[in-house]
Amino acid sequence: MWHDEFRVADLGVRPDYAVRANGELTGYIEFKKPSLPVDPATFSKANREQWEKLRNLPNxxxxxxxxxxxxxxxxxLGETVWFTGSLTSAGNRLVPADPAAFDALLKTFLLWKPAPISQVARLVQHVAPLCRLLRSAVLEQxxxxxKSSSPDNDIRARPFTGLKNDWRKLLFPSADDxxxxxxxxxxxxxxxxxxxxxxxxxxxASLHDVGRLLDADHALMGRALQLLTGNVNERFSVTLQLLQRTIAQVNWSAIRTGNRDAYxxxxxxFLTVYDSALRQRSGSYYTPHEVVEDMVRLTENVLRTRLGQADGFGADEVRIVDPAMGTGxxxxxxxxxxxxxxxxxxxxAMAPDAxxxxxxxxxxxxxxxGPFAVAELRTSDLLKRYHSPLPEGGLSLFxxxxxxNPFVEDEYLPSTFGPLSDSRRRANNLKANIPVTVVIANPPYDDKAENHGGWVEKGSGKHEAAPLDGFRYPGNGRYEHMLKNMYVYFWRWATWKVFDAHEDDQHGVVCFITPSGWATGPGGRxxxxxxxxxxxxxxxxxxSPEGQRAEVATRIFPGVAQPLAICIFIRKAGAVRNEDHRARVHYRSLTGRRNEKFRQLREIGLDDGGWRETHxxxxxxxxxxxxSGxxxxxxxxxxxxxxxxxxxxNRSWASAPSxxxxxxxxxxxxxxxDPAEKGKLFKETxxxxxxxxxxxxxxxSASLLPVGKEISVSPTLVRTALRSFDRQWLIADNRVLDYARPDLWASMQDGQFFLNQQSSHKIDSGPAxxxxxxxxxxxxxxxxxxxSMPVLHPDGxxxxxxxxLFHLAHALGAKRVAVTELAAYIVAVAGHSAFTERFAEELLTPGVRLPLTRAPGVMESGSHSRQRNPMGLDLRRAVCRPRCGTTRWARRRPPLRMSC
Structure with a gap:
């Protein structure tokens, strides 16, 4: 049986024919123009794009x-078969050059059957491309x-549009196509x-019957399968049957044999083959079992030693949530x-009951x-291994x-959506009303997550503040763009749920592994x-004490360059809290290569001697x-x-070396x-x-006309410091510079110079x-x-x-200390790598602090250090003895404490 799909021209990626043999889908045929070779290496852009979508079809x-x-x-597969003659003139004389080869080609094509699948790698290789093809088909549908002229409510003409709208109402309100x-x-x-x-x-088996059978133990996935496959046209049934035939060959027993957790x-x-970009965007990285097991172990120790739960996770009072479950x-x-x-x-015998x-x-x-289904699959398999039945009502996976927003009113949906709407209600009830003792997870990372934080980020309107506001700090707004990260939203949800949401039960523990920038940077204040x-x-x-983009061999997640930390927080019921209350914070770092860090993590105890107190x-x-002082x-x-x-x-064209x-x-x-072209050249913002x-x-000096009416072709140019070692010219025109900082321009004068420090990231090399x-x-x-800190104000x-400056002069026994002498001293002390190496641990926190000396003449010599020693080494000897590794001012006399 031939299924002609060529007539659906606007779907683009469909092969021309799908072919059934003995009632079973056996493959696809794609025809090209007579003059177009069918060697993919020769395809033009359009045909290559189609080939990239079709190449993973099994036949x-x-x-x-x-x-x-x-x-x-x-x-x-096999050799190319050629016909002799011309399509336009040969007629019935058009025959294969080798009839036996053509006959073998057709038999091979028509007798195709999916190969047995007994390994995870083969499963992914065969299934992920078909899933990707199905996704493309849905988008095109x-x-x-x-484009259809049918009414919006015509389900026969717009089946997938109606399904998408119901899906959004039920599960994903912000879901696009x-x-x-x-x-x-x-x-x-x-x-x-x-x-x-x-x-x-x-x-x-019919997909409807498969969904009905699946509904018994996995209600959400069973009903989803029925809904998503129950009203599709012939073109979709062809693709679905190919997927079904392939998955029917999966031998789970063979996959599980000798593999404790095949899933x-x-x-x-699957994501790597299906859509590697989606994997990166969603932050879907497998958490090493060494990390998971020790996070679970340490969290349970907290339950036992700090929260009075002697049975740990086995205690009937302990409720646990993983808010970013992944595959469980x-x-x-x-x-x-x-x-x-x-x-x-x-x-x-007691394990199943527990x-x-x-x-x-x-x-x-x-x-x-996808990961939800794998979590259900893994969990069901795990319970079978322990001969433990599924709980009544199914697993609490949602x-x-x-x-x-967990407080949103449920919309009415038809009874056919029962298991899905019930899942949503149960999830919202848990989020809104049921106290939780433990939240443990590896939440997703996405630093471009503004407007993706839902209720946590935005609240529920005028009458309820966003929970994320609890992470803001007075006067810190310029740094708090860092809060618009997916993992920060999850931090706030977890802390809200365990520590804030339930007035009578603000007692529990949160354990996350996430990037650690919030723990040290200004955005996390x-x-x-x-x-x-x-x-x-x-x-x-x-x-990750090695810092950003450390050597791959030292990373816990080889593909993740951000520094990471495991953080465990607890709040105890009944603890006395007042304005001076501050949590005690213990700190330690793991060093070495990945396996060495795993070993160190395995040996950590909550009360061992390896912890250090923090600020x-x-x-x-x-x-x-x-x-160090x-x-x-x-x-x-x-x-x-x-x-x-x-x-x-905000315009790269406004600066240049020449x-x-x-x-x-x-x-x-x-x-x-041309105004439109002029706007592009200008790059309007x-x-x-x-x-x-x-x-x-x-x-x-500059014109008061807007740039669009300017006639002068002679811009005013000034030399600027684009980077520490990169001087460039800049168009000195306030109409061109989005954030010109006029106060800085006003401060430019004879004797002015600027000190510059890294204020939002740690410094791990070079000058401070x-x-x-x-x-x-x-x-x-x-x-x-x-x-940047100007040495002089605009008024000089x-x-x-x-x-x-008077205090410094008095302390140093000098007549006076000029501001330029202080600035030169600072550059001499901190403007080289020796300072960064000496205070490497301290500089993990953004912001530079300066040791001040009482040694007479040092401040003055600092002002001449450019002539005497461009690296400031003489000054460093006055402040530090490299041989002993201790500072003279720290060993003999305290540094100045500035209270003015």
Whole structure:
């Protein structure tokens, strides 16, 4: 039987024919123009794009009428078969050059059957491409329905549009077409895999019956399969049957043999083949079992030693949630731990009972249908292994957006959606009303997650503040863009759920592994303040003391460059809290290669001697107290309090190494007569457009006309410090620079120069402070932000606290200390790698502090250090003895404490 699909032209990626043999789908045929070769290596862009979508079909015949090729999973099978003669003139004389070869080709094509699948790798290789093809088909079907002239409520004409709208109402309110198509494809694929695992799937079974059988133990996936496959046209049934035939060949028994957890890497491998970009966007990285097991172990120790639960996770009062469940790794580790402990204490016969009691208290939330189905599959298999039945009502695993509003009213949906709407109601009831003792997870990372944090980020409107506001800190707004990260949203949800949501039960523990930037950087001040005020004790395990983009061999997740930490927070019921309450924070770091870090993690105990105390200040970083006296040193921005982020143009064309280049660009812009093209050349932004009128920058002459009406082709240019070692020319025009910082321009004068430090990221190499006499760019320090401190105010006065220079002169026994002498001393001490190496641990926290000496003449010599020693080494000897590794001022006399 031939299924002609060519007539659906706007679907684009469909092969021309699908072919059945003996009632079973056997493959696809794609015909090309007679003059077009069917060798994929010769395809043009359009045909290559189609080939990339079709290449993973398991049985595909390509032909242009005279050339025939058979492909299996993108690889040609056998030789090419050629016909003799011309399609336009040969008529019945058009015959294969080798009839036997053509006959063999057709038999091979028509007699195709899916190969048995007994390994996870082969499963992924065969199933992921078909899932991707199904996703493409759904997207194209939605696009075709959008062009339909039928009424919007015509279900026969727009079946997938109606299904998408119901799906959004029920599970994913913010889902767009792409999200729905992905959810559809993964839901169907993994529901079939789950059905095959329970022996409900065969090649000939109807998908509706498969879903009904699956509904008994896996209600959500069973009903999803029925809904998603119950009203599809012939074209979709062809694709679905190919997927069904392939999955029917999966031999789960063989896959499980000798493999304790065959599903552990299944979804990670699936995503890598299915859509590696989706894997990166969703943060779907398998958490090493060494990390999971020790996070579970340490969390249970907290339950026993701090929260009075002697039975740990086995205690009937302990309810657990993984809000980013993925494939259920943390929940399964808890199940195995409880089972093993029950068997050790009371004998193997008690393990099933312990698991049954745990299952009703064990909860998981997951946004994607694929990993959710794998979690159900793994959990069912795990319970079977321990001969423990599924709990009444099924497992407490939910397809839900953890961050959505849990208090939203349920919309009415038809009874056919019963299991799905019931799952949503149960998930929201748990999120809103049921106290939780433990939240443990590896939440997703996405640093471009603004407007994706749902209720946690935005609240529920005018009458309810967003929970995320609890992580904000007064006056810290310029740094709090860092809070718009998916893992931060999950931190806030977990802390809200355990510590805030239930007034009568604010008692429990949160254990996460996440990037550690919030624990040390300025953007996390509000988080740290909240946690110190709210919690009673905290443990921080720094997994990445090597810093950003460390050597891959040292990383816990080889593909993740951000520094990571395991953090455990507890809040005890009945603890006395007042304005001075601060959680005790313990800190340690793991060093070495990956396996060495795993070994160290395995040996950690909550009360062993390897922990160090950290700062106690409300918003201070979660880093250890040091022995260097660093905390007693004045901060650079205490010595020079007025600072600025630096000038920012937001237009790369406005700066260049050559002034002639800038003049040429400006001339091209001004002489352009087409307004649309002129807008593109200018690169209009919210703050600067072709019609914007801006006052001239201080000290610069400029036209008052908007750029769109400017006629002068001679721009004003100044030399600026783009980076520490990169001087460039800049168009000094306030109409062009989005954030020109006029106060900085006003401060430019004879004798002015700027000190610059990295204020938002740690410093792990090179100088800690740089200086320039040119106007600094916002990324002047090292291309990643920073803060510039002018030595002089615009009026020529010193940018120092009142009385500081007099105090320094008195302490040093000098007649006077000039502000330039203080600045030169700072550059001499901190402007080289020796300072960074000496205070490497202290500089994990952004912001430079300066040791001040009492040695006479040092401050003055600092002002001449450029002539005497460009690296400031003489000064460093006056401050530090490299041989003994201790500082003279720390050993003999205390540093100055600046209180002015």
């Amino acid at each position: 595909l015949l390509y032909s242009n009428g005279t050339e025939w090729r058979l492909f299996r999973d993108g690889r040609q 939605l696009a075709a329905e959008a 792409a999200t729905f198509a992905d959810g559809y494809a993964q839901a169907v694929t993994f529901a079939l895999l789950l059905a095959r695992s329970d022996d409900h799937l065969t090649e000939g 552990l890497h299944l979804y990670e491998h 790794t943390y929940l399964h580790a808890i199940i195995e731990r409880v089972a093993e402990q029950a068997a050790d204490r009371y004998g193997p 698991i049954s009691r745990l299952a009703s208290r064990l909860n998981g939330f997951e946004l994607q249908m 397809v839900t957006d953890t961050l959505d 509000g988080m740290r303040d909240y946690l110190r005020r709210t919690c009673d004790e905290r443990w921080v395990i720094n997994l 106690a200040g409300a918003a201070r970083p979660f880093t250890p107290l040091t022995q 660093w905390e007693d040193f004045p901060a650079l921005d205490d010595l020079f309090p007025w600072g600025s982020p630096g000038a920012k143009s 002034p002639e280049t800038l003049r040429r660009r400006w001339k091209t812009l001004i002489r352009e007569t 919210r703050d600067r457009t072709l019609i914007s009128k801006k006052e001239p920058l201080p000290g610069q 402070v740089v200086a320039t006499h040119l106007l600094p760019d916002t990324d002047h320090f090292n291309g990643r932000g920073g803060r 006065s010193s940018n120092t606290p009142a009385g500081l």
